[in-house]
Amino acid sequence: MEQKVAIIGFGGVGQGFLTIVEQKKKQLEEQYNRKITIVSIADLYKGSVHHDDGLSLQDVKASLDIDGTLHHYPKRAGTIVGLSAVETIQKTNADVIVELTFTDVVTGEPAITHTKAALQAKKHVVMTNKGPIVKAYNELKQLADENGVSLLFEGTVMSGTPALRMPLETLKGNDITKISGIFNGTTNYMLTAMASGRSYSESLEEAKEKGYAEADPTNDVEGYDVQGKVVILANVLLGANLTREDVPTTGITNIQQEDIRKATEQQQVWKLLGTITNEQGIVKGEVKPVLLNKTNPLAQIEGATNAVTYSCDLSGEITLIGAGAGISETGFAVLIDILSLPKTTR
Ligand SMILES: NC(=O)C1=CN([C@@H]2O[C@H](COP(=O)(O)OP(=O)(O)OC[C@H]3O[C@@H](n4cnc5c(N)ncnc54)[C@H](OP(=O)(O)O)[C@@H]3O)[C@@H](O)[C@H]2O)C=CC1
Numbered sequence: 001m002e003q004k005v006a007i008i009g010f011g012g013v014g015q016g017f018l019t020i021v022e023q024k025k026k027q028l029e030e031q032y033n034r035k036i037t038i039v040s041i042a043d044l045y046k047g048s049v050h051h052d053d054g055l056s057l058q059d060v061k062a063s064l065d066i067d068g069t070l071h072h073y074p075k076r077a078g079t080i081v082g083l084s085a086v087e088t089i090q091k092t093n094a095d096v097i098v099e100l101t102f103t104d105v106v107t108g109e110p111a112i113t114h115t116k117a118a119l120q121a122k123k124h125v126v127m128t129n130k131g132p133i134v135k136a137y138n139e140l141k142q143l144a145d146e147n148g149v150s151l152l153f154e155g156t157v158m159s160g161t162p163a164l165r166m167p168l169e170t171l172k173g174n175d176i177t178k179i180s181g182i183f184n185g186t187t188n189y190m191l192t193a194m195a196s197g198r199s200y201s202e203s204l205e206e207a208k209e210k211g212y213a214e215a216d217p218t219n220d221v222e223g224y225d226v227q228g229k230v231v232i233l234a235n236v237l238l239g240a241n242l243t244r245e246d247v248p249t250t251g252i253t254n255i256q257q258e259d260i261r262k263a264t265e266q267q268q269v270w271k272l273l274g275t276i277t278n279e280q281g282i283v284k285g286e287v288k289p290v291l292l293n294k295t296n297p298l299a300q301i302e303g304a305t306n307a308v309t310y311s312c313d314l315s316g317e318i319t320l321i322g323a324g325a326g327i328s329e330t331g332f333a334v335l336i337d338i339l340s341l342p343k344t345t346r
């Protein structure tokens with residue numbers, strides 16, 4: 001089965017996903033009978049390119065190598081350049097739209113517009129962009145259902161670690177009474193780096209270089225990224241209807257090197273935790289830095305690794321540990337969503 005994919009937003013994750021498609025081509029076809037053909041890429045600054053039969057991934061990379069844009073992609077017969085993101089979604093033969101523009105948890109835009117255009121055109125949407133799911137999950141899910149297509153977003157929480165699909169598929173029948181964990185790669189990386197002596201700004205720069213941080217890293221350090229993930233977990237896994245405003249949030253900006261030094265002396269570590277409680281259907285969320293003893297399992301989660309514990313009435317506590325951010329890890333989240341799409345498309 002072939003899936004024709006359009007990538008909207010071609011930054012770190014988009015380029016990482018392209019590399020995965022190239023590297024895994026043979027395995028995907030032989031093992032899963034899936035051919036992923038990237039027919040379009042549309043990006044704000046880098047430009048856009050489309051071909052009904054699929055783009056040459058080598059030519060995309062060669063163009064990027066020249067000046068970071070798609071402007072040098074060869075204009076062979078059938079190549080269309082210059083389509084906007086919405087034109088790419090509505091006018092091309094792509095049947096899966098992969099939305100990878102920057103996350104804006106306040107407005108959800110431009111990704112909500114992209115997502116609605118795709119669903120209304122009866123195209124599946126796969127995204128790692130948290131904005132639309134935080135802001136408009138119920139509305140978008142209803143639109144997807146009405147149009148008979150899928151809306152998948154595994155990468156929005158803990159990157160390629162299955163923080164959504166694992167509980168949705170394998171914890172069925174449990175009542176989940178609490179979800180708690182470390183949900184941001186950037187701040188966990190920073191807190192770990194600061195505990196080994198690096199400054200706040202050095203550790204933030206490193207997290208940016210490694211592709212963990214948001215386009216505006218204020219969202220990471222002020223806790224808004226975790227706040228969004230708490231909203232997603234609560235609404236998607238517990239059927240709640242939380243908004244960001246319902247989740248009191250404190251980030252790590254007030255944690256000084258001195259606080260970290262004192263904690264280390266006392267065999268403790270700072271962690272930015274997101275917590276959701278579910279008491280007889282009353283769901284509450286909170287985000288704040290917490291001092292943990294070094295013996296606490298969460299204290300040992302370092303760098304961009306994240307962890308989540310689901311407290312379940314039947315199966316007890318189940319903890320999932322894995323990448324919280326990263327280019328290939330998040331590219332994998334896109335891949336697993338595409339592989340999970342129904343075998344018969346539209
Ligand atoms: N990086 C990670 O580890 C993770 C990221 N995510 C999420 O995945 C998404 C992508 O992340 P990442 O690749 O790191 O982010 P980047 O900031 O590297 O890439 C975003 C891209 O979107 C482009 N863009 C912005 N607005 C538009 C628009 N209107 N139309 C088309 N393209 C647009 C930007 O264009 P340009 O800059 O060229 O103008 C940029 O190339 C984000 O929403 C992020 O929150 C989720 C989990 C982990």
Ligand SMILES: N[C@@H](CC=O)C(=O)O
Pocket residue numbers: 156158159183184185186187212213214220225324325326
């Ligand atoms: N900026 C985020 C990326 C993934 O959501 C993080 O650092 O966790």
